[in-house]
Amino acid sequence: MDLDRIAVISDVHGNIWALQAVLDDVRRRGVEHIINLGDTVYGPLEPQATADALMPLDVYSVQGNEDRILAANSASSASPTLEYVLKSLTIHSREWLASQPATLVVEGALYLCHGTPRSDKMYLLEGMSEQGGFLNEPEVIQSHLDSVSQPVILCGHSHVPHTVRLPDGRLIVNPGSVGLQAYTDDAPVAHKMENGSPHARYAVLARARAGWMVEQIALPYEWDKAADAARRNGRPDWAAWLSSGRA
Numbered sequence: 361m362d363l364d365r366i367a368v369i370s371d372v373h374g375n376i377w378a379l380q381a382v383l384d385d386v387r388r389r390g391v392e393h394i395i396n397l398g399d400t401v402y403g404p405l406e407p408q409a410t411a412d413a414l415m416p417l418d419v420y421s422v423q424g425n426e427d428r429i430l431a432a433n434s435a436s437s438a439s440p441t442l443e444y445v446l447k448s449l450t451i452h453s454r455e456w457l458a459s460q461p462a463t464l465v466v467e468g469a470l471y472l473c474h475g476t477p478r479s480d481k482m483y484l485l486e487g488m489s490e491q492g493g494f495l496n497e498p499e500v501i502q503s504h505l506d507s508v509s510q511p512v513i514l515c516g517h518s519h520v521p522h523t524v525r526l527p528d529g530r531l532i533v534n535p536g537s538v539g540l541q542a543y544t545d546d547a548p549v550a551h552k553m554e555n556g557s558p559h560a561r562y563a564v565l566a567r568a569r570a571g572w573m574v575e576q577i578a579l580p581y582e583w584d585k586a587a588d589a590a591r592r593n594g595r596p597d598w599a600a601w602l603s604s605g606r607a
């Protein structure tokens with residue numbers, strides 16, 4: 361493929377309204393290639409419509425931690441949201457999730473993972489304290505990447521956009537999250553992540569003379585519709601995160 365311009369999406373989390381806005385924007389910009397870093401359908405929104413929108417497209421994809429659970433799981437889950445997603449998805453969509461690898465190298469130049477190369481549940485770029493996320497020291501980031509020889513590493517999972525250059529010259533891009541701009545989690549310590557606005561996030565990478573240009577995009581979309589769906593599906597916490605970008 362012609363790798364000169366690529367849209368990078370991640371963590372759609374079943375938010376079809378945000379995804380459609382992003383796909384429209386990608387088309388409007390004339391960007392032909394899309395990379396998806398996973399956690400595509402999990403959430404109290406529109407998992408099957410999200411899968412339907414992405415499956416026909418020629419997208420390079422890796423599995424997120426939630427995709428892995430959905431691909432493997434039976435419906436005997438304690439989480440009502442997980443049950444809702446499992447009930448919503450067709451067998452075909454589950455097989456599509458199951459077929460995605462944990463990591464992927466594209467055209468020899470781009471290394472894709474959801475979290476870190478070894479874990480889809482660890483943040484590559486962020487450390488975590490009770491006060492929230494902070495940018496990891498280069499040595500910490502580098503220690504996760506000893507097995508990676510590609511010059512560009514694309515990761516997601518934290519929902520926070522970052523463009524990081526390591527001292528060894530490697531470039532790491534986290535495009536943030538298409539579908540969910542804030543959340544709380546209890547591991548590794550209780551923490552919250554928040555981007556401060558409800559805009560859908562994604563990135564466009566373009567080859568420039570001096571290196572890769574990285575455009576981190578914040579796109580308005582109909583977030584009230586996503587919040588309404590979360591409320592209807594029993595998740596007022598998601599509704600608040602979706603409409604404010606605050607947790």
Ligand SMILES: [Mn+2]
Pocket residue numbers: 399424425426474480517518
């Ligand atoms: Mn994730």
